Amino acid sequence: MSTPLHQDPRLDQAASTDESLLAAHDKLLGKQPDEKGRYKLPPLHLLFFFSGLIFFAGTYLNRYSGMFDARVYNENTLPPSGETVVAKLDPLVLGKKQYEAICITCHQANGLGLPGAFPPLAASEWVTGSDDRLIRLVVYGMTGPMTVKGVLYNAAPMPTIGKVANSQYNLSDDKVAAVLTYIRHEWGNTGAPITTDQVAAVRSKEGDRKPYVEAELLKLN
Amino acid sequence: MSSTSTHAEVTAADTAGRWPVLLLLASGLGWLVISGIFALIASIQLHSPTFMSACEWFTHGRVSALAETTFVYGWSANAGLGIALWVLGRLGGSTLRAQNWAVIGTLFWNLGITIGLGGIATGDATSFALLELPRYVQPLLVVAYIAIGISGILAWSGRRTEGTYASQWYAVAALFLFPWLLIAAQTMLLWSPVRGVLQPIIDGWYVQSVVSLWLAPLALAGAYYAVPKITGRALPSYEFAPLAFWTLLFVGMMTGGRHLIGGPVPAWIPTLANAACWMVLFHFTVVALNLRGALTGGGTSLTFISFGLLAYLAGAVLDAVTSFRGVALVTQFTYFTTAQQQLALYGAISMLLFGSIYFALPRLIGRPWISGSFVRSHRVLSMVGIFLLVGSLAVAGLIQGTELINAKSTFGEMAERTRPWLLAVSVAQVLLLIGNILVLVNFLRSVCGLWCSGVVSEVGSFRQPTTMEVHAS
The missing domain is CATH 1.10.760.10 (Cytochrome c-like domain)
Structure with a gap:
């Protein structure tokens, strides 16, 4: 199963058949009949990375969404409260x-x-x-x-x-x-x-x- | 099917289903060259504004719309669909069905593009990015696309094995999603336009979705197929590929609002997009883990795929970083966003598609590409060209962005300082155009070999593939 070193630029050789490609990857997903329900814990670094992204995105959304108000155009402000402020005119x-x-x-x-x-x-x-x-x-x-x-x-x-x-x-x-x-x-x-x-x-x-x-x-x- | 033909690399099922795929790939490469000419004219006009300005058809607004439209709907769509049909057919395990539909669909798709380009040149373009095709050809495009897609969907639903592979997910997703995108966008923007500020929001969503939900899945379908085929090893971390797929579909679509940072829209729309830009990095991480075998493999196809993969990842990081409003203050609405778009469309999607085409064509015609030197030249020209194109645009964009927020600098100074970089962009467009002419000529000559007398089949030059084993991970 070594990497093919055939370097003719005109043709890339295939190292594996389509059938075995499908079967091998199916097996990795645990879809083989004898492996139903087999779950694999993701590696910790991926888990941490994904959790970190979710945490960051959630915090960012909370901080800069202006509470999803259609009247907020500046992400650093909150929507206007109910009271109407009347400007004093000279x-x-x-x-x-x-x-x-x-x-x-x-x-x-x-x-x-x-x-x-x-x-x-x-x-x-x-x-x-x-x-x-x-x-x-x-x-x-x-x-x-x-x-x-x-x-x-x-x-x-x-x-x-x-x-x-x-x-x-x-x-x-x-x-x-x-x-x-x-x-x-x-x-x-x-x-x-x-x-x-x-x-x-x-x-x-x-x-x-x-x-x-x-x-x-x-x-x- | 006998066991020998099952394991032969090129089977009767390949050659019987090759015409729709070859037609799609040939049209794609043809449009690519045409788009390169338009892009060259448009880039020259950026530093020499009088170039061809006397010709109404080739004024900058029209010619840049022509370049963009030809690139996306001519090249990327045709080539991506060709690769998707080929991969779905191969993994489905039988000859492509509904070939007539695919051929007729391709002819009408290209007819629609041709009429649409004429419309853009004569002034019928719409005002929406990536949706410039006049509305009278848009329904035709939807119908033609569905006709082409039927063939792929049949290959998928009629597959021999119960399980499915990542290439199939991405290809089928692209086949189903694009009609939805195009119908939704043209209905809301062209047939029954929504009001005011909603229009750029819809267009931003469409522009991003064309890349995230349509072209990137098409390109990934080919890459996910070619990489394990060539390296002969199952993809590492493949268990997370489904998660990466769904992240792209659900979160990728939400990143559209990043095109509106600094625009007149409620703050939550760009904010949601920025958060999504970071979330979608998970998709890119898993794709990088899955396809990392390409980086160490040799050969034409894997070289293109490696370049495309790195560009795909770099583009994602750039999108995420420039989605911060402090950064967008400089980069947004400058050449820098053009650089990001070119990195995605050219650096990532096109290079991945090239990699798949280089892998696919010998299997479609049963013999290698006709010219090795053309392949090598194309490889060098496109890599250098893309580096130069994206790098120069990015530098020009940074100069433009810093000058734009400096109240003391004049427009003339800005044009003066960006000019050398825009000249470099034109050089890059020339390199890319030459490379693309080479690949088109090489493709056509290779395919013509099918008819030329005296050419013996070279199926023997294909090495017999072996069975892929799964390594304990």
């Missing part, structure tokens, strides 16, 4: 965003409006004055003439911004509060921030109503 950032989306069309980026058409917000007594007036003016809008810094404006109505009936914009209370805080802070204006609760309180007090006229607002303090 009202000035939120307010600026709203202003640039809605108000800027008429009141302009510099807050000066357009003389003769749209009243200014910068240094306007309506902005820096009464909270109640300002909130109502923005949430419900306003029709008719209006005097700002001694100049009469009557070109266009103030649209209804808040989340009330017939509103053109349906902005939530916190967004209204944010944009009001923003215009009280820009262009040299100074004024206390407007809170979401204040806006909500006005809305629940007034309910759904039509836009104000100047006289109604001036009655408020």
Whole structure:
């Protein structure tokens, strides 16, 4: 049974027949009729190696699987817990965003409006004055003439911004509060921030109503 | 069957069943040469991007898809099936049945590949790795494969002995698994595509399974047959071969997710694959123990099989090491992954198949290979070529990987630094192409000897094999 040393590269000689190859290997697997149920203990080094691989793979899987959560993309993190974390937004950032989306069309980026058409917000007594007036003016809008810094404006109505009936914009209370805080802070204006609760309180007090006229607002303090 | 013919190395059963096998092997070697030409063009374009870029059919994306498709579905599939049918027929102990099915299946398989390659060249390629064949040829491929496979399955189910041998397990597994792989992949990716990020996951699974569940089993079927036949000794540690087989089938399939490390998929998918990459090392250990006799044996066939075996093991270790995310950070999505793929497809699977083909052909035609110098040249060219190919790609990949994570380095610098290594890749492709032309010519000339007048049968040159004894282990 020595290794054939026939070195002709054109032909590799076979040393054993197919039948004996099958029979010999069958015997090794213990499948011979006289050897049924014969089990051989694997050599220890193979057993240790295989166990080591299983241990390693199991540990690795446990450590880096992110608990098999489809939301985990970084293998070093765990899936998010049930609580929703709400990020705190700076009202000035939120307010600026709203202003640039809605108000800027008429009141302009510099807050000066357009003389003769749209009243200014910068240094306007309506902005820096009464909270109640300002909130109502923005949430419900306003029709008719209006005097700002001694100049009469009557070109266009103030649209209804808040989340009330017939509103053109349906902005939530916190967004209204944010944009009001923003215009009280820009262009040299100074004024206390407007809170979401204040806006909500006005809305629940007034309910759904039509836009104000100047006289109604001036009655408020 | 008389006792003399039972023990003769080449029997009537061999020669009666040779045509399907010869057709498969010849088609495989033919496609191998064509794939080498495509691969050479694609590799030249990596360092000289304008090469053939004016020709729409041979732009880099198409020609590299052509090279890959021809290599896997042309060469590896045909040659692997040829070897699988031959081994199953021999171990089954009778003439191959359903030969017409196998021949018709082979013709249609190759027709499908040809139409598919035309489709890829003219712009019908799909966007999935290893599944580039346009979808209109894919059902044809499934049917053709099943037709070829029937012959192998019949040889297995009609075998003379009750017990089965490792070669048969691997061959039959490959025959059954590939239709499943191809049907599942084409259904989920081409006919009724799954959404978004699921597509690369399916494709990663398919790419890995083509190697682990289809080509590697085909190659191992041949190696498990040739090694004990040539050495004349029963395989050492053969008791664990079943365990190695099932480890490959169950765990090997799970390693697909390693292609997605660093990709936009949930973390557990690559993690599972990485764990599987380590678990599957058990399969490789047992294969190494079983086939270690090849390393000490001489001769053409065992030299190829030894090289293939070492490449198979090296590839497994590389896959396991690069599956760590820290390593993958550098190697993933670079030439290094190409090097790993070439090591698996060329270094391991193709070399194992060559070894089996060198063993099988003389038994199919009843005479030795016609040219010994061609055999020797092919041996040297493929070994040097594969070393150069895989080594250069790996170095280029490491350079590329380190430059890619360095924000200060520019794309131009990266191209400049990888260029010498990519030139070496082209040299390697030339060597491999020459070697493959030699083996194709040698194969065709040897087979043509069957018709040529004046050639006497050289069955006498086959030594009479003896009975294998089992040594107490």
